[in-house]
Amino acid sequence: MTEISRRALMATGTAFLLTGCAVARDSARKSEIVAGADTGDGTSDADFALVDVTDDTLDKIAGWPVIDPRPTRHWPNRGGGITSQKIAPGDRLSVRVWTAEETSLITSLGERYADISGLVVSPSGHIVLPYVEEVHVAGLAPEVARVRVQERLSSVIPSAQVQLTSNTGMRNSVDMLDGVRQPGTFPLAERNLTVLNLVGAAGGVADSPGNPQIMITRGGTVYRMPYEEVLEAPELDVALHGGDRVVIRPDERSFTSLGATGGQRVFPFPSEDLSALRAVSVIGGIADNRADPRGLLVLRRYPAGTATRTDGPPRDKVVFSFDLTRAERLFAADQFLLQDGDVVLATMATGTTLQRALGLFGGALNVGRALRAD
Numbered sequence: 001m002t003e004i005s006r007r008a009l010m011a012t013g014t015a016f017l018l019t020g021c022a023v024a025r026d027s028a029r030k031s032e033i034v035a036g037a038d039t040g041d042g043t044s045d046a047d048f049a050l051v052d053v054t055d056d057t058l059d060k061i062a063g064w065p066v067i068d069p070r071p072t073r074h075w076p077n078r079g080g081g082i083t084s085q086k087i088a089p090g091d092r093l094s095v096r097v098w099t100a101e102e103t104s105l106i107t108s109l110g111e112r113y114a115d116i117s118g119l120v121v122s123p124s125g126h127i128v129l130p131y132v133e134e135v136h137v138a139g140l141a142p143e144v145a146r147v148r149v150q151e152r153l154s155s156v157i158p159s160a161q162v163q164l165t166s167n168t169g170m171r172n173s174v175d176m177l178d179g180v181r182q183p184g185t186f187p188l189a190e191r192n193l194t195v196l197n198l199v200g201a202a203g204g205v206a207d208s209p210g211n212p213q214i215m216i217t218r219g220g221t222v223y224r225m226p227y228e229e230v231l232e233a234p235e236l237d238v239a240l241h242g243g244d245r246v247v248i249r250p251d252e253r254s255f256t257s258l259g260a261t262g263g264q265r266v267f268p269f270p271s272e273d274l275s276a277l278r279a280v281s282v283i284g285g286i287a288d289n290r291a292d293p294r295g296l297l298v299l300r301r302y303p304a305g306t307a308t309r310t311d312g313p314p315r316d317k318v319v320f321s322f323d324l325t326r327a328e329r330l331f332a333a334d335q336f337l338l339q340d341g342d343v344v345l346a347t348m349a350t351g352t353t354l355q356r357a358l359g360l361f362g363g364a365l366n367v368g369r370a371l372r373a374d
Contacts (some may be wrong), residue, residue, distance in 0.1 A: 013097055017248040023369050025199030027259030030321070030347040038315055048317035053276070055328060060255035062318075064313050065337055067339040069252045070213065071224045085188070087137050087145055090169025093119040093127055097153060098161040104129055105156055105220045121169070143164050171242040176202040179212065179248025184342035192239045195230060198246060210268040218244050226272045252339035257283040260346040269338075276322060277334040279344050285344040296322040300339060353369050 037050035051057060066255060087093070094117040099107055106114040119127040127136025130167060132152040137145040146164035153160040166320060176183050186193065195214065205227065212227040218241060222348030227248060230236045240246070253269040263282045267318040270282060276298055284295065298320040306312045320336065323329040336345075 004298040026199055027346060029350060030273075030292055030297065031350075032347070033297060033347060034319055034321070036317060040314060046318055047315060049313060049315040050321060051132065051313075051318050051325075053329070053332050058332055058335055060338065061313075063269060065115050065302060065309075067300075067341060069221045069340055071215065073224050075223050075225045075236060076216065076218065077092050078235055085142060085166070085168075085172070086144065087121060087140050087166055087168065089121050089123050089125055089138055090171050091168045091374055092169065093121065093122045093137070093145075094165045095119065095149060095168075096163040097157065098163070099157055100159040101157070106311070131151065144200070174198060174240045174244040174246060177245055177247040179206055179208065179214075180204060182207050187243055188240065194237045194239050195246065196237045198240060199248070199322070205248055208248070208250050211271050213247050213251055214246065216240070216244055216246050216249050255279060255338050255340075255342040255344060258343060258345045259285040259347055260343070261285070267342075271301045274338045275334045276320075276336045276338060276344070277324075277330065279338055280324075290348055291346040292349040293324040293357050294348070296333075296338075297345045297347060298322070298338065299343040299345060301341065 014078070036046045038046045051061065072284055077239060094115065096113055096115050097106060098113045101107075103109050104114075106116075112187055114130065119129075119150050121138055123125055124136075126136050127132040127149075128270055129149065129152065132155065133200045134303075134373050135149055135152050137148065140148065142164055145166075146162050149164060150160055150162040153162060173185050173187045174193065175185050180199060186201055188200060195216070199214075213224055214227045214230060216223040225236060251269045251272075252265050255274075257279075258264055261280075265278075267282055274282070276296070280296070284292070300318050300320065302313055302316045302318065304316055307314060307316045322333045322336075324333065333334070
């Protein structure tokens with residue numbers, strides 16, 4: 001190896017050491033991210049606050065507003081649905097009237113029966129029959145309605161014998177709109193139809209990542225509950241009412257991972273409650289050779305004006321800091337719940353860039369040794 005080559009190699013190594021801070025990094029350091037933050041000591045006018053997550057601060061943080069784009073979580077009372085089919089407004093009835101008479105008001109000579117179809121139950125609960133006008137049938141079981149219709153027709157056709165069939169309308173059925181393998185309209189007939197009965201009749205839940213939510217629209221109210229909780233709690237398997245609309249949707253919430261993590265992308269919430277510690281697992285962990293275990297950060301933006309509330313955070317924008325090197329702080333991280341739109345940022349450990357520069361310089365020295373051996 002010539003003297004000129006040795007000098008060039010040493011110059012290259014020196015350049016590596018002097019410019020170590022310019023080596024590409026996966027993430028900023030914690031000190032860079034939180035520089036100038038409002039820490040509550042009154043010395044900063046920054047527009048974001050830094051809050052260390054500890055056992056002492058968890059209760060206060062839990063009282064701050066919750067960011068959740070989903071409908072409010074609540075659920076109908078268990079109550080009872082129908083135990084047998086009841087005729088309701090909007091149902092369609094068909095009546096066949098048998099008679100032993102040679103002729104009658106509704107049959108021709110030689111005919112033994114007449115069909116009256118397409119009888120729509122009116123909003124007031126009535127159907128209209130020839131010669132007897134209105135008959136109230138809403139709220140009656142089909143057999144009871146048959147007897148009532150027969151009694152009314154007997155006043156004009158003494159030998160009348162009636163058969164009655166009903167096709168359910170909107171008020172006597174429920175709609176399974178989406179989130180299952182076979183969406184459709186399902187009649188309420190002969191039993192209590194519960195939420196899980198309906199999902200089963202519709203082919204089961206379609207493949208859905210994360211934390212599916214089941215929602216019932218009843219009148220002007222939308223009810224929501226995590227589907228897994230309905231599966232696990234029999235008291236939540238409520239009976240449905242005619243006109244209910246049911247849908248199963250993915251959880252709308254998500255968080256973003258950045259920095260020295262196992263993945264840098266948007267993740268859906270895999271469960272109803274997601275702690276900061278579990279989020280680290282969801283994203284694939286932090287890079288143990290680059291990340292600062294004392295510098296895991298969660299960035300959250302509260303709605304504008306939140307900080308003006310007496311029970312709100314010190315700023316609308318808050319950086320939560322976690323120390324994953326101490327047991328009590330790990331427990332605190334496992335109790336801190338992420339919210340929709342949070343950013344999980346793993347910062348780079350101090351000295352990591354210099355170590356990488358030294359690694360590059362060591363590689364250059366190895367090259368030099370190889371050249372000298374030649």
